[in-house]
Each structure stands twice: as C-alpha cells, then as structure tokens.
Amino acid sequence: MxxxxxxxxxxxxxxxxxxxxxxxxxxxxxxxxxxxxxxxxxxxxxxxxxxxxxxxxxxxxxxxxxxxxxxxxxxxxxxxxxxxxxxxxxxxxxxxxxxxxxxxxxxxxxxxxxxxxxxLDWVESISLSEFIEQQLERINNTGFCETVLEADVELVDLPKDQKLVLIRVIQESLNNAIKHASPDKIGIKIYRDGLNRRIRIQDDGSGFDTSLQTNGSGMHNLKKRMDTIGGEFKLTSAVGEGTEIILTLPN
Structure with a gap:
C-alpha cells in the first residue's frame, strides 16, 4: 500500500x-x-x-x-x-x-x-518621365552636352513620396555629372528588367575611383534615400570610363 x-x-x-x-x-x-x-x-x-x-x-x-x-x-x-x-x-x-x-x-x-x-503641387501634376525629359532638355539647351532619353516604360501613378525621392536622386545624379564628369553625352533610359522597373543614368565623362568614396559622400546619401522607399541605388564607374547609375524602383 x-x-x-x-x-x-x-x-x-x-x-x-x-x-x-x-x-x-x-x-x-x-x-x-x-x-x-x-x-x-x-x-x-x-x-x-x-x-x-x-x-x-x-x-x-x-x-x-x-x-x-x-x-x-x-x-x-x-x-x-x-x-x-x-x-x-x-x-x-x-x-x-x-x-x-x-x-x-x-x-x-x-x-x-x-x-x-x-x-510642390507640380510634383503630382507631372509624370516622372516628363520630369526627366524636362531636365535633359534644360541641359541640352545650355549647350553643355548632348542628352538622350529612352523610355520603354511609362512611369505613371507613382506615390508622391516615391516620386519626390526619385526626382531628387535624379537631379543630384545629373548635377554630379555636370559638375564633376565633364561629359559629352548624358543618357537616361527607363526600362523594365523582369519584374523590376529601372532608370539608368549614364555619362561618358571622366569617371572616378569608387573605392575612394566614403560613407559621408553624396552617393552614399543617394543610396540611403532609395532605401527609404524600398528601392535600390547601384553605381558603377572607373577613371576615364564614365559613370553608370541604376535606380531600381520599388515594386
């Protein structure tokens, strides 16, 4: 028991x-x-x-x-x-x-x-493609260099926050090319790569050594801004070979 x-x-x-x-x-x-x-x-x-x-x-x-x-x-x-x-x-x-x-x-x-x-009402009244066309036309009219726009995709109905960031990143990319690269030609292409929409900004200017860019550089700030809207910023450049920037838009 x-x-x-x-x-x-x-x-x-x-x-x-x-x-x-x-x-x-x-x-x-x-x-x-x-x-x-x-x-x-x-x-x-x-x-x-x-x-x-x-x-x-x-x-x-x-x-x-x-x-x-x-x-x-x-x-x-x-x-x-x-x-x-x-x-x-x-x-x-x-x-x-x-x-x-x-x-x-x-x-x-x-x-x-x-x-x-x-x-900033104009931001909502203009498409990103129209804005890019205006920017390139302004550069072309100054006689500074030749500009070319290729648009395989129409960028419409983008949210205002995305459009604001893209406008500023494109402006800064073009300003950097004008100030530092001394190009003969600047080209922008809007295209689709699979499911992604991309904007390529390319110049045939002096280029630069990307390894010398620091965390405090303007390019780093542009990357951070694309990150805030879920996009991507990729830069490729070499001395004497121009610069290519690819912006991937958020899906």
Whole structure:
C-alpha cells in the first residue's frame, strides 16, 4: 500500500513539477514575444521617422532649388522683358506702345507660370518621365552636352513620396555629372528588367575611383534615400570610363 501511495505522490509531484516547468516556459515565451513586439514597434517607428525626415529634407531641397530657379528667371528673363517693355512705353510711336503691351502680357504669363512652382503641387501634376525629359532638355539647351532619353516604360501613378525621392536622386545624379564628369553625352533610359522597373543614368565623362568614396559622400546619401522607399541605388564607374547609375524602383 505504501508503495502505491509513494507512486501516486511521485506522479503528483512529477505532474506539478512538469506543470511548473511548462508554465515557466509559457510565461517566458510570452515575455520574449512581447519584448520582440516592442522592439519591432520601435524599429517600425524609427524607420517611419527616418522616412518622414528624409521626405521633409527632400521637399526643402526641391523648394530651395525652385526658389533659386525662380530668382534666376526673375533676373534673366522677366527683368529683361520689363526693361524692354519700359523702353517701348517710353517711345512716342503708337506701335511701340502696342509692343510694350504684348511684352507685359508675356510677363504676366511668365509670372503665373513661376507662381505654380512655388509649392510642390507640380510634383503630382507631372509624370516622372516628363520630369526627366524636362531636365535633359534644360541641359541640352545650355549647350553643355548632348542628352538622350529612352523610355520603354511609362512611369505613371507613382506615390508622391516615391516620386519626390526619385526626382531628387535624379537631379543630384545629373548635377554630379555636370559638375564633376565633364561629359559629352548624358543618357537616361527607363526600362523594365523582369519584374523590376529601372532608370539608368549614364555619362561618358571622366569617371572616378569608387573605392575612394566614403560613407559621408553624396552617393552614399543617394543610396540611403532609395532605401527609404524600398528601392535600390547601384553605381558603377572607373577613371576615364564614365559613370553608370541604376535606380531600381520599388515594386
């Protein structure tokens, strides 16, 4: 009888012991799961904060560039038109007054066009392909170098945050080519590679040694910006062989 009771006690204690271990295990797993959830929430909040900060910086940069462009237009274009209108109105000939009125109408149209660029509404009203075409045309019109655009894919309906980042990355890539590469030709191709949409920015300029680029370089910042929207930035260059940048758009 004692033997049976002992066995019962052993079974009871074993069950309680195993139950305690299981309870401890379950509580530990719940605790670890909650910790991981908290860490994941923290990571998500950090990524979201970095994303919003990146977009704000990009908006500020684009607005600053826009103001610089407007200042240039006011000085070089509208200022000259107003001076010409003044000369015409100062004439005693009636036909000159008519020419002056036509010039003033042109000035009004120019000012209206500039006013539309004071905010970022134009980002939503223009496709990325149209923006690229405008940028290349502007470079081509200066006579600095030849530009070519190939578009096998139409980039439409991109979210505003993606379009903002892509616009700024493309602007900076073109500015770097103009400032540092002294190319004879800059080409941009928009194409599809499998499921991916890509933008290739290529110049035949001086190129550079990519191993000399540091973490604080502009190219590193462009890569980080593409990362924030789930895209990719890849640069290939060599001294004397030009530079190629491939932007992979987020799917």
């Amino acid at each position: 004692d033997s049976v009771e002992n066995q019962v006690y052993v079974i009871i204690y074993s069950t309680l012991f195993l139950g305690g271990i299981m309870s401890t295990f379950v509580i530990s797993m719940v605790f670890i799961h909650r910790q991981r959830q908290a860490q994941n929430r923290q990571k998500v909040d950090q990524i979201k904060s970095e994303h919003e900060k990146t977009l704000l910086n990009i908006e500020n940069e684009i607005q600053q560039d826009t103001l610089t462009q407007i200042g240039r237009e006011l000085h070089d274009n509208i200022g000259q038109l107003l001076s010409l209108a003044k000369l015409n109105f100062g004439s005693l000939k009636p036909e000159k007054h008519a020419e002056g009125k036509e010039i003033l109408n042109q000035v009004i149209q120019e000012v209206r066009g500039l006013s539309k660029t004071l905010n």
